Amino acid sequence: MNEKSGIVSKSEEITKKDLTKVALRWLFFNTSAWNWERMQHIAFAWSLLPVLRKLYKNKDDLGKALKRHMVFFNTEMVIGSPIIGAVAAIEKEKAAGEDIPDDTVNAIKSGLMGPFAAIGDSLWSSAINAILLSFAMGLAMQGNIFGPILFVAAWATLAWYVTKLGINIGYRMGVNLINSEFLTPETINKVTISLSILGLVVVGALSANFVNLTTPLKWIVQNKETTLQSILDSMMPKVLPLLWIGLIWYLHQYKNWSVMKLLGFTVIIGLLGSLLHIF
Template sequence: MPNTAQEVTKKDIYKVGFRWIMSNTSAWNWERMQNVAFAWSIVPVLKKVTNGDKDEMGQALTRHMAFFNTEPTIGLPLIGAVCAMEVSKAQGEDIPDDVFNAIKSGLMGPMAALGDSLFASTGNALLLSFGMGLALDGNILGPIIFLVGWTAITLGFGLWGVQFGFREGMKIMDSEIFSPAMIEKVTGFLSILGLTVVGGLSAQFVSLSTPIKWGSGGAVTKLQDIVDGLMPGLLPFILVMVIWYLHDKKNVSVIKLLLILIVLGAAGSLLHIF
């Protein structure tokens, strides 16, 4: 039978969004990853739909302690949808626990792929390229623009997304925005855009040249001139591709790659090779 649940307002859903944005990696664990943060984030809604009943509250929290992991920003529509399902359940609709887990399991993977491409890769790279360019010129606005821009994008999309998910409820599974075809198109486009941005950043910020030369008098030949004649920026490009190959194909960690670069840079400088 329906309980005497209190009405869930937009303010409650915004609270859920803020909680998730500020705590999505809190109590992260290898077994269930973001499950604790997920359960804690939707507490404002659970308090309303259980009307403060401790037993019902405990059952709801237990229901949402299952495995959960997705990209924090793009995952907020899913959290909003789960909140809507909790409201429907409190109003008497028969929604088994398995349905909650099925909705979460079915969407958290595609949303993670979309979010990683949109925010973690492309968006981050674009903002960093702009901010770093200003910072290297000594402009204090560089880090400020990055901070303000990233915060505005995360909060703006996240708070819209949690409200969108709450309006859609279980219908979010049929939403064209999160359909497999749309996600595939968007991630494909963003991957290309992200690689283009990374290529531009590499050309701008990776510097590598060689002072090697031979000959005497007016007949001095510089190796760097020959390399530039083949392709400007060839040495930085080779360096970036070698690092990518070692990291992506040989699973060399970032820490090891940094140590290798430090050693090679020091040796190349002392031997007058680089």
């Protein structure tokens, strides 16, 4: 970089190899040094470092660039990857002499991280993870070792592809990413609702297939044995798993029970039900 003019020389152009380095860092370290105060700020700056080093040869300028990104940042890790690419493009313009205040860079990050988090949580964390798990768990329940292997391989491959693609798309769009039609409130609302419905369908299927809850309670009337489970099945098959999932959801959603507390509760109920021959 010409320090007098502030122009980035042609040899210092950001290449696909540089963006690949950024993608690898973000994929593996997106929650490194995570904390409650600024969450993913260190991971963001660390991931962007290959680009910043190429743009800012002067140590003082590099230090200022890193400090600029040591502010609060938090979004969904895979679907939110275009933000890093867009910021890399903005940093390139800033290093080339464009008058872009630090507050503007951080305002763009803040404006993007919320919408991408909303879409990412619905698409990746809920829908895609649940779909991949449904296939893997089905194999694992049958004793097939390829169940967990399939999940890890499929998840890692898909996460890498989407992360790398997202960073490249974000870099090409730059600041225009914030004006993308995909990020309008109407689109986000439609996408999140649709994906939430898909996620519920998948979770419902998983609950019916993998939550095994039955009762051995029975009684004899006029020398004829009747089981409670047969009555429940005639009313609605898998009604006990449905009721249990509903109770777990209620305790988590409205009573703020943690996952560990719900797990302990499930173990205790299972033990008591087995000892008392109820479940």
